[in-house]
Amino acid sequence: MTLSTLIDRRAIDDPTGPAVADSAQSLTNADLLGRVRAAAGHLADLGIGAGDVVALKLTNRVEFVVLLFAAWRLGATVTPINPALTDAESARQLDDSSARLLVVEAGAHSIGDIATLSVADLRMEDGRGAAQPVEDPSALALLIYTSGTTGVPKGVMLDHANLDAMTSMGRDALRAGPDDRCLLILPLFHVNGIVVSVLTPLLVGASVVIADRFNPQTFFEILEKERPTFFSAVPTIYSMLAALPDDVRPDTSSVRFAVCGAAPASAELLARFEDRFGFPLVEGYGLSEATCGSTINPVDGPRKTGTVGRAFPGQELRILGADGNEVVTGEAGEVEVRGDNVMRGYLGRPEETAAVISSDGWLRTGDVGRLDDDGYLTLVGRSKEMIIRGGENIYPKEIEDVLASDPAVLEAAVIGVPDEKWGEVVVAFVQARPGATVDIDALHARCSERLSGYKRPAVIRLLDMLPKSAVGKLDKRSLRDGLVRA
Template sequence: MTYASLPDQRAVAAPHAPAVADDTLDLDNTAFADAVRRAAATLRAAGVGRGDVVAIKLPNTAVLVVAMFAAWRLGAAATPINPSLTTAEVEYQISDAGAKVLVSSDGAGTSVPVLEADSLTAAEPDGGEPEAEPTDVALLIYTSGTTGRPKGVVLAHANLVSMVSTNASSSDMSESDHSLLILPLFHVNAIIVSVLGPLAYEGCVTIAGRFDPRTFFDRLESSGATYFSAVPTIYTMLLGLPPEVKPDTSKVRFAVCGAAPASVELLEGFEKRYGIPLIEGYGLSECTCSATCNPLDGVRKVGSVGPALPGVEIKIVDRDGRECPTGEPGEVLLRGENVMRGYLNRPEENEKTLVDGWLRTGDVGYLDEDAYLFLVDRAKDMIIRGGENIYPKEIETVVYGVPGVAEAAVIGRPDDKYGEVPVLYVSAHPGAELTTAAIAEHVGTQLAKYKRPVDIIITDTLPKNPVGKLDKPTLRRIDQSA
């Protein structure tokens, strides 16, 4: 099974039901299938066939979704490109992915033919049958590149189908569901959770072009969406809206929070104010989006990212590869049909990352007695202070207990005596007042002396990568410059 024929199937089953809408387009199932066939004809005329790669550099629009499905119809893969990348960065991804063409509105100067987005659906509809097979590559998702050059994560159609099915079973997805997409479509979370999820289960998607906290709830209400997915930064902005903002959220079943750690204050505050269950999960591009999720109807444990999703296995191992006992931290390994085929053109990294069918995530965590996963930190972010191992996330979790803290990030600062020492950067919720003294006092009662930050910096905002994760490499550079 693949999703290459999904537009056709939807058009036959419910010709006039809504499919994909954005700020200017509103496509029902018939119009969506027609647009995909026309885009496929344009791609075929440009020489795209099975096994090729189509690069797509567009903002969040229905045309981007159409282009992706058109590539799949021809048995080609799609690699979405962040529109904010520089020309050199775009060229790197096009070259590394081996793209045959680029679909864009401003693709001049690239090394491959550019197909203008405005004329993508101008051709007569393609008359061929969908050619993709489950083992064919569907997506090449490029990692954010905070450490070295971005890597292409190879995801087959079978990965997508498995991931969508797994997510749907945990959220009771049905034809009545309608997602409001606000995350960038060059990231796998948006594609899986907000596009393929509802479309595969006869629902629909509305694509918001640009997120604005002041107009978000108006769009949520007018669209009739039943769920959305976002990152902690967005929820922080929404929670900081004036008290008189009281939207009607009666149609919204839940919201998903991922990509970065969220404080308990944020999770509970958002749900209490807006009445929307906020479900936190854990995953990465290398496992096609998600591996765990706190249950929508069930126990949601504070500080945990939930148990493994159906069909996903989790194993915690020590440095020697031995499985850790319950409650003992170690590296998080994942196994399942959602695990990537590998990194494109990087056999040495694949050998280190994919071991005996298990994906080595590089994350440190532990499983409790109920098999709920608690993340401790990224292995590469660990700070070694005078021979003592310090996990930044442990400190950050404590700091999130300070009222008013919106974001917290701990990094290691080089030190002549200890090798490294922890340094804390924090930002405040809108309207909140933070002091370094209050933070230091709270941390001092919760952590051993060697774990306490030697410096606390309060700033308006913390740097983030394109998908909303705290960008610690950039933060380290800022700290070193200061």
């Protein structure tokens, strides 16, 4: 199976069934096929064919989904661009990906000399001349650019075989079927939004509704109106929802579960959210280089709070020590994954690709974790974020979880800063819950109760808002840079 023909099969099987909707329009399966064929014909008329790259600098909207399948129908590749990027940042991605066409929002200007199409001008009817779908599992489907928080953004090459593998794994892990309805709230320029919230539901015959920009004040109104059975979000979103006034008690009876990913969540947040809103947060773990997901807590089965679950069906997981050998159960080391979902490599970067993918297919994640006897993975931090204080290894997540357990704290971020005596010391940053007051002395006391002396923050700073990357991850580089400038 390839995704280039998925829309055709849905239209044949259930032409009048719901496919994808946003606040402006709702398409049946037959409607979606017509729009995809029309868009494919439009792209072909603009000279786009197999092997070409189409860049989409669009907000979340139905046309993004249409253009995905239109490009794949022609054998072309899509590279999503964060709409918030500057022209200079966008130009770097366009140049690195060798994009031949840029699709932008109505009224947006072109960037450089690349051919540009306004989404308002996208052909919506008349699919005459649209080529038959290209079915090539080895064809490059997506170029997802890493966030750049640890260096210059790199193009992650995901082919159709990767997407086919990941969506099949997601179907099995999420127990998704045609009766499901997914609410998309994550950005479509990120692989999580594309794979978990669009491709997987469409693969299983389910429908997708695309929400407008996330707003905690209106989110549950949308949920009650659209009646989704699942959605996927990041810990920041769940923290904001959990911080809503106590009198906010929405009808969540349609929701089977919600996925929590992209960044580690505290066990306290997961338990508090489920207790309040009545449906489980299923925490998972993955990265763009593995086409989104590698582990997840079972939807139907024992969930272990504080872990990110077990390997997806069809993937392998192992933990390696500094000597390159597997560690014993319960010991921390670098997480490696293997499966048909592992990327083809980084575009134009063979040496960096070889540094993270072994000859036998294991992907080095750069994350540090440990496995228990049942195969559940607990993350303890990024290998590059590990703090070494006086020769002792410290993983930030353990400290962040302690800080986040304070009822007044919305989120916490921990970094290491240079110190003449200790080499590095721990510095923590916290953000208060809306309407709450953070007591720094009480946080220090909490850390003294729950953490060994060398793990305790030397300084805890209160910020109005913790900096985030475009996909909602804590931007610790900005925190370090801020300390340097200060």
